[in-house]
Amino acid sequence: MLATLSKQGIHAAYVTLHVGAGTFQPVRVERVAEHVMHSERYVVTQATVDAIEQARARGGRVIAVGTTSLRALESSAQSGVLRAGAGETSIFITPGYRFNVVDVLLTNFHLPKSTLLMLVCAFGGMDKMLAAYRIAVDNEYRFFSYGDAMMIERS
Numbered sequence: 001m002l003a004t005l006s007k008q009g010i011h012a013a014y015v016t017l018h019v020g021a022g023t024f025q026p027v028r029v030e031r032v033a034e035h036v037m038h039s040e041r042y043v044v045t046q047a048t049v050d051a052i053e054q055a056r057a058r059g060g061r062v063i064a065v066g067t068t069s070l071r072a073l074e075s076s077a078q079s080g081v082l083r084a085g086a087g088e089t090s091i092f093i094t095p096g097y098r099f100n101v102v103d104v105l106l107t108n109f110h111l112p113k114s115t116l117l118m119l120v121c122a123f124g125g126m127d128k129m130l131a132a133y134r135i136a137v138d139n140e141y142r143f144f145s146y147g148d149a150m151m152i153e154r155s
Helices: 002-007 044-055 068-076 115-124 126-138
Strands: 015-017 038-045 063-065 085-089 106-107 149-153
Touching: 015 068, 038 068, 063 068, 068 085, 068 106, 068 115, 106 115, 115 126, 115 149, 126 149
Parallel strands: 063 106
Antiparallel strands: 015 038, 038 085, 106 149
């Protein structure tokens, strides 16, 4: 698939986020703002930053494949500018978050009460995402890792 995309002029760049169990833990507090994300290590290389800058210069979009890629990129751009480097992040993306890097997200359907469901609602818009999830449930889509996937444009 990556070779086919490359032939169509779509370039791939890579990031690393060492996902911990905390990413998959349900939110168990009444006030979402009180939820504490576990810290995870990430790496965004200079080659990736350069590829994103080149895509932007051509008028292209940044598509994150997976919420982990999105979290690594957004963590590297907390200052408002994407920077190469390694670090730790406990970024918890909820509705109202201002995205700095990613334009499109390819991800699977996430479980209720998860931080990842909150992230996709922040990215695609709460109403649109909940409507998509109703369709997924009605059509018996598979949820969680290795389930069915969707492509979301940032709202």
